[in-house]
Amino acid sequence: MRRVLVTGGCGFIGCNFLRLMVRERPGVEWVNLDALTYAGWPENTEDFADADNYRLVRGRIEDGMLVEALFAENGGFDAVVNFAAESHVDRSIAGPRVFVETNVLGTQTLLEAAHRHGTSRFVQVSTDEVYGSLGPEDPPFTEESPLQPNSPYSASKASADLLCRAYHETYGMPVIVTRCSNNYGPYQYPEKLIPSFIRHALEDRPVPLYGDGMNIRDWLHVEDHCRGVALVLDEGEPGEVYNIGGGNEHTNLEITGIILDALGKPQDLISFVTDRPGHDRRYAIDSSHLRRTLGWKPKHAFEEGLRQTIEWYLQNQKWAATVLTGASA
Ligand SMILES: NC(=O)c1ccc[n+]([C@@H]2O[C@H](COP(=O)([O-])OP(=O)(O)OC[C@H]3O[C@@H](n4cnc5c(N)ncnc54)[C@H](O)[C@@H]3O)[C@@H](O)[C@H]2O)c1
Secondary structure, three states: OEEEEEEOOOOHHHHHHHHHHHHHOOOEEEEEEEOOOOOOOHHHHOOOOOOOOEEEEEOOOOOHHHHHHHHHHHHOOOEEEEOOOOOOHHHHHHOOHHHHHHHHHHHHHHHHHHHHOOOOOEEEEEEHHHHOOOOOOOOOEOOOOOOOOOOHHHHHHHHHHHHHHHHHHHHOOOEEEEEEOEEEOOOOOOOOHHHHHHHHHHOOOOEEEEOOOOOEEEEEEHHHHHHHHHHHHHHOOOOOEEEEOOOOEEEHHHHHHHHHHHOOOOHHHEEEEOOOOOOOOEOOEOOHHHHHHHOOOOOOOHHHHHHHHHHHHHHOHHHHHHHHHOOOO
């Protein structure tokens, strides 16, 4: 049986990835290493947690002894997909250190173990934020765009990307990096823009929008991201970087307006608040490399995907209360 180590599989994107993989690939054993931080919840995996080909291990990716012990079991892993990260920019501004520990040291710990055990594929899930910010007329980021991270979060992710590159160049390790734009979809921790704004609106609380609300993000449905990662896992070229993006640029103000409309709430719930320091103005990603070389294309149209996502959060308010407070509503 093939064995794949997925890290951070109790978080937003990791649980959506495992939900697809555990069901569609029963011949693979999926081992999920997750620290179960505030953002990682076994509840996110409830519908597949009992599958014979799935196992959750609670632990930190920067814990070298634990990681080594996992790789030493049952002949090690055929592949690693590293989703585990501290992922919230605001938290990285308030406390950068854990971002370095998890995102940089954790990635290096996994790379080291994968190298020592001859793992034949290592996919590092990164972000478009490593490229920094675009001006209004700039073309979207390509894989050749310079790394110019502006927040401690994006700097830690860029550092991990560079370690991946170095492990490929120095040791010939089969490492592949993916850089994705903003994801939306079910199971996103409700501190992030879309689920947080839905929750505020449902409770008739002001929806806090940074600055003038004109920051632009390129949105991609989480399932389309996961399909891209799976494709890269199967067919990606070692040493390559693949951008994954939806080509759906919207201002935060537009997204907020759509959410309020969909929930039948008035636009005057919008409350402009002091901007985030170093707030990137615009992200847009050119994913033509992945489209051209591996044939990836997103399936979810943005308007319909966002409508379904809003509906999911409406239907799963108990889930949101559980993950926000640690107790069922
Ligand atoms: N959410 C997005 O829009 C987006 C976009 C592009 C890239 N990414 C990247 O995708 C990955 C997943 O993002 P997400 O939104 O699912 O994040 P998330 O915060 O929802 O989940 C992170 C998961 O990692 C786990 N984790 C945190 N620290 C850990 C540690 N030290 N050891 C083991 N597990 C740990 C958490 O418990 C959680 O389950 C991240 O690497 C992120 O940088 C996210």
